[in-house]
Amino acid sequence: MxxxxxxxxxxxxxxxxxxxxxxxxxxxxxxxxxxxxxxxxxxxxxxxxxxxxxxxxxIPITAEAPAPLRLARVMALTRRGQTEEAEGLIETLETGPETQLGARARYALANTRLRRAFAHLARNELDPAGPLITLARQDYRRALQAWPDFWDAKFNLDVASRLLRDFPEFDRKSGDELKAEPKKIWTDIPGQPRGAP
Missing domain, CATH: 1.20.5 (Single alpha-helices involved in coiled-coils or other helix-helix interfaces)
Structure with missing residues (x-):
């Protein structure tokens, strides 16, 4: 054809x-x-x-709401200190595709717990401060697992770790897998000798 x-x-x-x-x-x-x-x-x-x-x-938010709206709700809850209610929304953010939003939410929760611990320390209440610091450290670690370059979480994890190390009165027998040395009195500043003061 x-x-x-x-x-x-x-x-x-x-x-x-x-x-x-x-x-x-x-x-x-x-x-x-x-x-x-x-x-x-x-x-x-x-x-x-x-x-x-x-x-x-x-504003009540469902688990099907857009991820930025769930993050805003978590931030609002953590500002008011409602950590238990925020944790459910944080888990929905961590399972989604936007892992950085989950890391930010976990960071906000850890900051709230660390602020509570500081308030207890200011009143010389060591017993309730220790578990809060331990939980904050765990939350900072989870945020860093989701977003390894999250510098603020790295810094605050270091602050919480130093608090646990510097207060040997905290009960370290439960809740945290890393143990600090209870009698450590020398500084960890690079370049400083570890001898007599």
Whole structure:
């Protein structure tokens, strides 16, 4: 079959398909516009929820909410010291694809626990401070497992570790796998000798 004979067949096929395509095109464009509008509406709702949480209003969030909204809820809960309620949302963030958001949430929880421990230490209440510092260290480690380059978590983990080491009165028999030496009195500053003072 020659090329000239195939040309009328193509024109006939195009002539039959053209009305159907012209009818389908507006429907496809309308479906695409509806999908974009729904996505914009969800984004606007999430942004309004984040703004409300930042303003101090308490908004209930489900586990299916967008990840940035769940992170904002965790931040609001940890600011108020509601660590138990925040932990459930943190676990949903850690299992999702955005691991850095889970690391930020875990970091916020650890900071809340460390602040509580500092408040106990300021009142010379060592018994409740020790477990809080241990939990904060574990949370900082979990944040670093999800995001190894999270410098703030590294720094705060070091602070919490030094607190455990510097206060030998803390009970270190449970909750933490790394034990500090109870009689360690010399400095760990690089370049300083470990001899007599």
């Amino acid at each position: 020659s090329a000239q004979a195939m040309l009328p067949d193509r024109r006939a096929a195009w002539g039959r398909a053209r009305p159907r395509l012209l009818l389908a095109l507006p429907v496809l464009l309308l479906a695409g516009a509806a999908a974009c509008g729904l996505s914009a509406w969800r984004g606007a709702r999430a942004n309004a929820g984040i703004a409300a949480l930042d303003a101090g209003r308490d």
